Amino acid sequence: MKVLKLSAQGLPQSWISLEQAVLHYAADEVRWEVGAQIAIFRGGHNAMTGEQSIIGVSSIIGTKGVPNINPFDLRPGLTNSKLFARDRNICAYCGARFEDSFLTREHIIPFAQNGRDHWMNVVTACRACNHRKSNRTPEQARMPLLYTPYVPSLWEDFILRNRRILADQMEFLMAHLPKSSRLHS
Secondary structure, three states: OEEEEEEOOOOEEEEEEHHHHHHHHHOOOEEEEEEEEEEEEEEEEOOOOOOEEEEEEEEEEEEOOOOOOOOOOOOOOOOHHHHHHHOOOEOOOOOOEOOHHHEEEEEOOOHHHOOOOOHHHEEEEEHHHHHHHOOOOHHHHOOOOOOOOOOOOHHHHHHHOOOOOOHHHHHHHHOOOOOOOHHHO
16 A cells, blocks of 8 residues: 655655655654545554554655655656556557557557657557557558557656555546546546
C-alpha cells in the first residue's frame, strides 16, 4: 500500500511507503492530509505522562517545503507498463485488447529509419501486428494508426506508474487529468 505524497501546493511528488509517510509525520513535515486513514502506527510511551505516541497515516499527504518536481519540465519516464496502460492495452493497428505479455512497444518511425524511443514515437502493438509492420512506417506497411501517441501529464504519469491505487487517491488524481486524457474512459 502506497501513500500519495504531494507538495504543499498540491502537486504530486511521489508514491511513498507507509514507513516513509510516518517519517514525514514524525518530523512534522505533513502540512495537510486528505483521503482515508489507511494505517495507525503506535510507538512508545512517554516517560513523564505515560501517553503512547500514535501516528495515523492518510492516503494522501501534502508536505512542507519546495516541490522537487516542476510540472512544466517533467518528461515522464517511458516504460512498457506505462505505455500499455496509456494505450489501455489496445493494439494501435488491429484495435484488439491484449494482456501485457502479448504486447510490444512499437516504434512508429522505426529505429532502422532513425526513429527515436520517446512517447510521441511509440504505441502499443500486439506481437503479430508489430511483426507484420516490421521496419516500416505505418504508411509504408499500409497499417494506419487507430490512435495517436501523446506524452502523459504529471497527473496521468502518477496513475500510470502505480497499479494499486486506492479509490480516494484515484479520485484525487482523476480530478486533475486533462479533458483529452484516455484514462477518463
